[in-house]
Amino acid sequence: MMYNNKPHFIIKKNLQKSKNTNIYFCDEVTPDILKDVCIRITGQSNYTYEYVKNDYSDDFLEKTYNKGRMALMFYKNIVHYISFSEKNIDGRNSSVQSVPTAFNIYYNSTYPNKKLYYYFLNVQGNAETNYQLLIYRLMNTVGFEFLNANEILRSNIKAYSSIDDIMFNRRINSHRNKSNNSTYITKNDYGEIEIYGKTYGANKYETSLMCYALSGLREPGQVIKLYEILEGNLKELPKSSLNVIGKMGGIDVVPIDRTLEKKIFKGKxxxxxxxxxxxxxxxxxxxxxxxxxxxxxxxxxxxxxxxxxxxxxxxxxxxxxxxxxxxxxxxxxxxxxxxxxxxxxxxxxxxxxxxxxxxxxxxxxxxxxxxxxxxxxxxxxxxxxxxxxxxxxxxxxxxxxx
Ligand SMILES: [Zn+2]
Structure with missing residues (x-):
């Protein structure tokens, strides 16, 4: 591993659809923003950076576009993974789309001296709803540090202390059928934790994040069940998420489709x-x-x-x-x-x-x-x-x- 005396950023400049949209990550995460990131992490403004193309690869980046809306900063012997929000947070889930991917990349790195951050590119993003706050708290629980949250938001983003803590807060936040949640956490009559999560569209991000948080908070030996609520022929969670859930351990993944339901219905x-x-x-x-x-x-x-x-x-x-x-x-x-x-x-x-x-x-x-x-x-x-x-x-x- 390299030793950098001066903070050095390496950033993939292409997003997944850059060729079509003509929007490149380097247009959103400009050198000025990198400077702010650098100051917030290291306390100094003297840094270097390079935007790299899809074919670039090293120990930390694979040959692909920018997954997880990330910049990597190497400083001394620490690798800092910084994930950036969208510029415009409109849809309820758009703010979290890249978060599980960013976490997966960070988690899969075997390099021990690593840190994980989140940076808001938009001021409106801080005007949090209960839903966003839930997501931010889950992110904090799995290790994201918020670099530029304002003071009020920062005081509200507290990591959950236990699975019960998440369940209790979910209860307060849910307004019965109006809640429109895509994940639910409950306990069955054996006292086992059960997660019910949708896996299609934007729901998969919330479900993945919820699993990461619960896996991290579980008691030794505690087993959690994730029931993946599949709609029609739709798929399970993305492989990359299931992979990390498997590595983190403690969560049994049970895909629930109609075939399985029929079997249960016919059973005793x-x-x-x-x-x-x-x-x-x-x-x-x-x-x-x-x-x-x-x-x-x-x-x-x-x-x-x-x-x-x-x-x-x-x-x-x-x-x-x-x-x-x-x-x-x-x-x-x-x-x-x-x-x-x-x-x-x-x-x-x-x-x-x-x-x-x-x-x-x-x-x-x-x-x-x-x-x-x-x-x-x-x-x-x-x-x-x-x-x-x-x-x-x-x-x-x-x-x-x-
Ligand atoms: Zn009763």
Whole structure:
């Protein structure tokens, strides 16, 4: 490894589409910006730089265009990896597109003395939304240092201290079905951490970053499951991300497509459908019992309104239709184990206005008990959609036919 007395930058000048767009990285990351970067990292303004072409390669850069919107700065015996934001941050995910790639390049370098940074090329980027703040905090958690965040932003970008810390903050940030998240983190009834992540389009960046952060924060021996929510024929996370997730360790990647869902549906334990849980998370937000507000994810389950057993028994529908009903997020509600059992044994039911009804003829002391643990008497509007009411009807209809 070289030893540079003076900070020296090496930067690939071509972005992926430079030939078409005529926008080159060297036009965005100018020598003036490099100077600012240099001062912020080393405290000095005396530096050298070279913009290199795609065919350039060394121990740190491969023969390709500029991946990860990066500049490398060599100073003394440390390699500084600096990733730059887009100039314009418009779309919700555009700010993070290059971040997992930058992290992958940094992480895959076997050189031990390395540091990772992020630099905002745009002032607006600092006007953070809750979503951006989540991303920045995840970035900080995996090791990005923010070079030019303003003071307020800098004080808000704190690394997450634990997986629970991320889960807690996700809970605050999510506004039920309006949250539009592409990843969810929860725990199953064994207490295992589960990540549900979309893998298409811009969602893959958030999912990758979430995995890096969780892998880094996991307890020794702790296993995390990543359920990749595949849509249609769309692919898994990019190979480069899966590679790094594999190297970081601790995350079991399970691609969830329709073939697997069909297998689960036909099997005995069809309640364990990851797609169903994902759909409930998107509609209802984090696990919390709809009847007592219990938020302990280990004991909160997805309760089918129209039961899977009844769907399976239906003789009119084909398997595809049955599967659609079984995994529909509208066909369910979060219930704690107690309420789930009470619901499944029909001691508790909902009427078509979502009001909670107790089975008639139960012992008075049991009614008193159920009444005491049931703190919600009427389902809120975001649960009680038309489709949900239809499922209540189907549930009751099926019972009357038994
Ligand atoms: Zn409950």
């Amino acid at each position: 334990n069809s309640l364990r459908s990851p797609r169903y849980i994902y759909n409930l998370l998107s509609k209802l937000g984090n696990k919390h019992c709809a009847l007592c507000s219990c938020e302990i994810p280990e004991i909160v389950q997805g309760a089918h309104i129209w039961p899977v057993a009844d769907i399976k028994r239906n003789s009119i529908m084909n398997d595809e239709e049955k599967l659609n009903y079984a995994i529909d997020g509208e066909n369910g509600v979060w219930l704690c184990e107690n309420h789930h059992k009470l619901f499944d044994s029909h001691m508790i039911t909902f009427d078509d206005k979502g009001r909670v009804r107790f089975k008639s003829g139960m012992e008075h002391r049991h009614i008193t008990y159920i009444d005491k643990i049931t703190t919600v008497n009427e389902l809120p509007d975001y649960i009680l959609t038309d489709k949900f009411v239809e499922y209540i009807w189907r549930r009751e209809h099926t019972i009357s036919n038994l």
